[in-house]
Amino acid sequence: DSGVTQTPKHLITATGQRVTLRCSPRSGDLSVYWYQQSLDQGLQFLIQYYNGEERAKGNILERFSAQQFPDLHSELNLSSLELGDSALYFCASSPRQSSYEQYFGPGTRLTVT
């Protein structure tokens, strides 16, 4: 157990809908990263937050957005869902700006039908 939690574990929804994925970082970790893993694909970086502020952006679609709250948990919002958005969504956390290690949560499996 990495100490990073994600909810829900599984999510099944229809095209066009909107969902929110939640991540709680390890206690004391300030950075949260979101990654998307499609079937048989590697991990694609979406977005990073550090202490409530957006720090870096990857290949995140305009239909997707995220935020990090004062208690440091983060939410990833996916809207106007398409079949191709079906994937595992992981968040990871790391302690400080200068820390290298990232610890991954268990992921949320999103299925869009």
Added chain:
Amino acid sequence: GENVEQHPSTLSVQEGDSAVIKCTYSDSASNYFPWYKQELGKRPQLIIDIRSNVGEKKDQRIAVTLNKTAKHFSLHITETQPEDSAVYFCAATTRNSGNTPLVFGKGTRLSVIA
């Protein structure tokens, strides 16, 4: 930006043999290279990492080597066991004033045959 290539995409070895997975990176400024193991349906788990100021690091049956000049790094697993079967990802990143995201290779599916 950084680009990480990983080879092979699949690897089958007999139990007890060694396995080697290789990655190359493009950004000479990258200075942190972790390896993650991901079992089916599970989260990626950090198994070993290396920083650019060392050339080799070992942890029991796992070792990682780094060649900064050639911009490649490798994962070596000795005396493989069935429980080593998983997908392994290499990654690279650059330490700046803030954390930078990891850029992952596409993964190697390792099968250890008993």
